[in-house]
Amino acid sequence: MKRTKESWYKLGVLERIIFIAGISISILFAFTFHSSQKRKSSDKVNGLIEKSIFSFERKINIYETILIQTQTYLLTLEQINEQLFSNYYTKLSNLFYFEDFKGIGFSRYVTQENLPHFLKETHNNDPSFKIWPASNKKILSPVMFLEPKRIYDRSLIGFDQASEEKRFKACTEARKTGQTTMTGKIQTPQSRHFLNNSFLLIRSIYTESNYQNVNHNIDGFVFSQFTYREFFKDAWFHFKDDIDYQVYETNQDGKQELVYTSMLKERTGINQQQRRIEKFGKTFLIIFFPKENLAVLYSETLLILFLGLVSTFLIFRNVNQAKKMAQETDLYQEKLEETLKGRDEFISITSHELKTPLTTLKLRAQFLKRKMQQDQISTSDTKHFISDIEQQTLRLEILVNDILDLSRIRTGQFSYSISNFNLFEIISETFLRMKEQFKNIPGERPEIISARKEIMVSWDKFRIEQVLTNLLTNAVKYGDNSPITIGISNENESVIISVSDKGRGIHQEAQEMIFNRFERAGISANEISGLGLGLYITYQIVTYHKGKIWVESELGKGSTFYIKIPQYPTF
Numbered sequence: 001m002k003r004t005k006e007s008w009y010k011l012g013v014l015e016r017i018i019f020i021a022g023i024s025i026s027i028l029f030a031f032t033f034h035s036s037q038k039r040k041s042s043d044k045v046n047g048l049i050e051k052s053i054f055s056f057e058r059k060i061n062i063y064e065t066i067l068i069q070t071q072t073y074l075l076t077l078e079q080i081n082e083q084l085f086s087n088y089y090t091k092l093s094n095l096f097y098f099e100d101f102k103g104i105g106f107s108r109y110v111t112q113e114n115l116p117h118f119l120k121e122t123h124n125n126d127p128s129f130k131i132w133p134a135s136n137k138k139i140l141s142p143v144m145f146l147e148p149k150r151i152y153d154r155s156l157i158g159f160d161q162a163s164e165e166k167r168f169k170a171c172t173e174a175r176k177t178g179q180t181t182m183t184g185k186i187q188t189p190q191s192r193h194f195l196n197n198s199f200l201l202i203r204s205i206y207t208e209s210n211y212q213n214v215n216h217n218i219d220g221f222v223f224s225q226f227t228y229r230e231f232f233k234d235a236w237f238h239f240k241d242d243i244d245y246q247v248y249e250t251n252q253d254g255k256q257e258l259v260y261t262s263m264l265k266e267r268t269g270i271n272q273q274q275r276r277i278e279k280f281g282k283t284f285l286i287i288f289f290p291k292e293n294l295a296v297l298y299s300e301t302l303l304i305l306f307l308g309l310v311s312t313f314l315i316f317r318n319v320n321q322a323k324k325m326a327q328e329t330d331l332y333q334e335k336l337e338e339t340l341k342g343r344d345e346f347i348s349i350t351s352h353e354l355k356t357p358l359t360t361l362k363l364r365a366q367f368l369k370r371k372m373q374q375d376q377i378s379t380s381d382t383k384h385f386i387s388d389i390e391q392q393t394l395r396l397e398i399l400v401n402d403i404l405d406l407s408r409i410r411t412g413q414f415s416y417s418i419s420n421f422n423l424f425e426i427i428s429e430t431f432l433r434m435k436e437q438f439k440n441i442p443g444e445r446p447e448i449i450s451a452r453k454e455i456m457v458s459w460d461k462f463r464i465e466q467v468l469t470n471l472l473t474n475a476v477k478y479g480d481n482s483p484i485t486i487g488i489s490n491e492n493e494s495v496i497i498s499v500s501d502k503g504r505g506i507h508q509e510a511q512e513m514i515f516n517r518f519e520r521a522g523i524s525a526n527e528i529s530g531l532g533l534g535l536y537i538t539y540q541i542v543t544y545h546k547g548k549i550w551v552e553s554e555l556g557k558g559s560t561f562y563i564k565i566p567q568y569p570t571f
């Protein structure tokens with residue numbers, strides 16, 4: 001039992017460790033996986049964003065360079081006309097091609113004072129030239145040339161850039177600082193050609209600081225027009241399908257205005273990121289929305305956690321099974337030990353029990369032989385010895401039969417044969433067979449107390465005789481030569497048989513146990529010989545007959561064994 005308890009305890013601790021460790025490892029692993037995925041994803045997203053912003057800035061720098069180059073070219077000229085500007089653009093467009101670079105234009109810088117002179121000069125070259133819309137602003141900036149011509153309408157020539165608020169601001173700023181400026185989102189007169197969302201990059205040929213040596217012919221602005229859509233779409237080719245983004249521009253009121261979106265419909269992505277780009281005095285706010293393939297999916301983490309927990313459960317179950325097996329092995333071991341102990345006990349008891357009659361038999365035989373050799377044997381001696389030998393043989397027979405019966409009961413081969421008979425016949429036969437044993441009891445036979453002389457039963461005759469023999473033998477053995485009484489009565493179609501003696505009795509605690517095999521209620525084999533099997537066999541027979549057996553006894557006053565069996569049991 002101790003071993004079993006120890007195993008339980010050990011496995012209990014192991015289980016607990018495995019269970020807690022399994023769950024902790026699963027959670028830890030899922031957590032690590034999630035963080036590493038998050039890091040990987042954010043590394044990738046960050047990498048893509050940096051690349052894109054870099055290419056956006058590079059692109060805008062190229063456009064600025066084109067404007068600077070155009071400005072430089074114009075500064076080298078004494079006079080500019082449409083032909084020269086057109087030639088210049090052709091050379092320039094041979095050098096590069098950008099889808100979103102729609103072309104360049106030139107607008108003059110004209111003050112109200114210079115206006116008549118400007119108009120006169122211009123009308124000499126082109127009589128149809130006029131400035132529109134009409135304005136009385138101090139400064140005008142009419143568009144002079146636009147390239148390529150295939151895109152720009154001739155009607156746009158003469159459009160006064162200063163008439164439009166954002167263009168005017170950007171021109172003024174460009175002239176003041178000498179830097180490239182940007183208009184922000186403007187309504188273009190040519191909006192039928194382009195989508196409305198356009199902006200201009202503007203450079204002033206002269207700045208206010210170097211205005212002394214101005215050549216009025218080329219005094220003005222070079223500009224390029226872009227649509228936001230094409231401008232931003234192209235700059236973000238790195239994203240392919242991985243990231244969506246929106247571009248906001250800060251307008252005059254300081255409000256964010258959406259100028260470009262790569263998404264068909266707005267969405268709030270997971271792991272959303274933001275960047276600001278300062279360019280030409282404008283701030284672009286770009287919001288990035290990594291798509292699902294880049295977003296860290298909780299479902300994957302949950303799946304990993306789930307698998308971890310399932311594995312823990314499986315391991316736990318295996319350990320549990322191992323535990324059960326270990327427990328069963330322990331029980332089996334215990335049973336085996338018990339069996340071996342029982343076997344040793346059995347061998348020791350039976351050999352002791354068998355030895356006594358065998359020794360007596362041997363001694364008697366030797367003695368008889370010696371007497372016969374010496375021819376000194378008398379008839380009474382011979383009778384005495386033979387009766388002694390008979391008794392010992394009977395004793396041996398009983399012992400061997402008991403052992404055989406035990407073995408039959410254990411192997412399920414204890415057979416029964418049911419027949420109808422009168423119980424009193426069996427009692428008489430038993431008395432006859434046991435005559436020798438009753439020699440020392442008062443009246444030399446038990447007294448029968450019964451109201452009837454015939455009770456028919458349907459039992460196994462031989463086995464019931466065995467029961468009576470056992471009970472009567474015990475009454476003789478433990479009755480200390482006291483009178484023995486057999487009581488027989490009928491009750492509700494059952495027969496109650498009692499066997500009483502007035503001998504030593506059985507102490508209370510042993511009264512239940514004596515029906516177990518090898519149980520002798522503390523009586524040693526030296527005192528009264530016996531295997532402790534008689535009552536066990538009796539119990540088996542009575543139970544087979546659907547009956548009951550019990551004992552009433554008081555130490556020193558005697559014992560009464562009762563059996564109650566239905567007259568006609570159903571087997």
Ligand code: ADP
Pocket residue numbers: 470474475478479501503504505506514519520521522523529530531532533534535536558559
């Ligand atoms: P055995 O007689 O071989 O010991 P039994 O199974 O017949 O085996 O009896 C078991 C034990 O019950 C006996 O050893 C004895 O201690 C006790 N016992 C049985 N019958 C009596 C009785 N009539 N009076 C006192 N003790 C008894």
